[in-house]
Amino acid sequence: MIKLIMLTGFLGSGKTTLLQKLIDEYAGHRIGVLINEFGAVSIDSELVEGNGIDMTELSNGSIFCACLKDKFVEALVELSGKDIDYLFIEASGLADPANMEDILKGLEKHLDRRYDYVHSVCIVDSTSYPDLIEVLESLDHQVVFSDIIILNKADLVTEDVIDSIKTDIYERNPDARVEEASYCNVGIRELIDAPSGLMGRVGETTNTFESRPQTLVLKGRGIVPIDELEPFIKEIAASTYRIKGFLETDKGPVRLDCVGEKILIEPWERELREAKVVVISSIGIRIVSVITSAMTKYLKGSISL
């Protein structure tokens, strides 16, 4: 049996960070990784590197959404034929895993080796959870259909906020094991090796076509002046859920990772495969006008939609 661990969490909550920790922690084991990104371009696979990892990417939608579900199922069948002990799935930030157990049950007959769905870990961004839980149905389902919930970025909020988040989470999912963390610093090995708390929780996924926000890709054209990149990102960030990607700048390659108006632009040591930035809009198609307006002021000619 292949132990299957699902990682969910809203955009920018820390899924990739946790995935990196898991890979380090389970070094020496045979590991499969399936990364699902909402945009057409995979950014996270750049971040996760390592030897002996079987990596599969599914982009342009959620794996639980009808349009990618078939590819997800195919990938699960294919991975079941590989020589792996663990399969870590990083679901897209908007994935709704409610029907995961149903999916696994449905494909049992087609698998070379069966999956043991041991844990679903939901990473919660403590700074944005109180606002977003009221808005996003998929976030509620991520909480409800997980057995381990990590309150990440706990150091950035007060104890009162943590308490109220915990209360809310227990109301939704009384059996969950809830852990506080910053930068996903938790004893993840101990959590994963503990017995599964998932017991036949199956619901109907909210990942229909209607719950998909607009996603755009910005392409870097040559060298981007870093002095203009910052004000550019500042101008558009308020209209986004998430901005992430890589660009080549006059100060060398950088990684961008923004959650709402929290902006991170940091040097990137490795060589870039592609200078691209994925933008997930929080204002629908209007994001195009926001970006093109910002482009008339900054980064003229060095970035395009």
Place this chain on the structure above:
Amino acid sequence: MGKELILKTLRHEKTDDIPWVPFAGVHAGKLKGYTAQELLTDEDKLVESLLEVHKLYSPDGMPIMFDLQIEAEILGCELKWAKDNPPSVKSHPWEGPNKEIPCTCKIPTEESGRIPMILRTMRRVKEAVGEDTALYGLICGPFTLASHLRGTEIFMDMVSDPEYTKALVGYCAQVAIEMSRMYIDAGMDVIAVVDPLVSQISPKMIKKLLSESFTAVFDYIRSRGAYSSFFVCGNATKQIEVMCEMGPDGISIDENVNMPKAKEVTDRFNITLGGNIPLTTTMLFGNQQDNMKCVVDLIDSVREVSDGNFIISPGCDMPYDTPIENTVACAQAVKHLDSTRELIKNYETVVDTSNVEIPDYANSDKVIVELFLLDPDQCAACFYMRAAVEDIYDEIKDYAEYRVYKYCVKEDIPRYVKMGMTNLPTMTINGEQRFISLIPSKEELIAAIKEYVK
């Protein structure tokens, strides 16, 4: 140069001339004897026909493909094809209970549907005539595309479920942006967002549910350094203002809108106005005189409002069977306004034909080929018709001769009247009208002349 004239006009700069954009969609196929379906599905036929449009109509700008169903077909709508019209949509995959937003994975790519063929055509035409002619890539506007997908229920949705409507139109704007991206990459200078249905929606509703999607498309096109034009059909008098507010570089209207009045509105926004030669009454059923007069009057009426920021074009996609000579007449009028004004005066004058001597064809030793032209230096079709005869003259000179008449030469005009010429250019052989507007190939022409050799 024609292309520069269009681009300058869309940049709202001062120009000496008025640019001319004949919307030869399916009509391009007629020029080469292809049906609409052949034209819209076959790369070689499309390229051949478009080059003929370029040759005959001297356009400053021209569309590559006038078919608003390309995107809908890719997204799963079934099409009904016709011989002399663009296809129509006959099924709406998102109608009734299928009220959803299509998956982003369905957004057209370079590989979808007819797009590979269209992109290749665009590159070939760009290579052939793109240096001096502005090329228009036409995309289906977001609202018309939404109606293709959802059917007529979209009108009810606007009232009962505005959020859904907005989301669906937003999705269609994403499609429009992707189409624009591909077309701009393939060399298109202008992206025409063609949304005939916008004229059916109240300005208030447009602002509430459609504007931000259209604005996104125009903003995207501008960010890529290309120009945008917003085509609408029907009586869009009330909508012109909200259309301007969406920020296109130009707006194009049909005969249902009063041109000078529309110009007053577009001038306030410094947006270029295009239009609006009536498609059927004038272009399809009128004669050359009607078409010249229409263009001259149109230009004069718009100039009374202001100069510049103006493109002359048919109201919309030209009917398949539009007589070639009518389009030639429009081109002639735009390019040579003052002399055309004179020509029309001549048309209207009672002409004394008593001094015209008609050759004695029956008793002539040689076959007599006569060319009844407008001004061959100004009218491309006339130029090519004369060239067709000149090119074969060495081969036929032993048994045939040719004569050239020009409508711009006053002394020639009575002959046109006496010979009953209604469409120009026309080639007669021994007095019989054999080629009207169409330029024969070398073989065709020699064969036709030989029929008359004694």
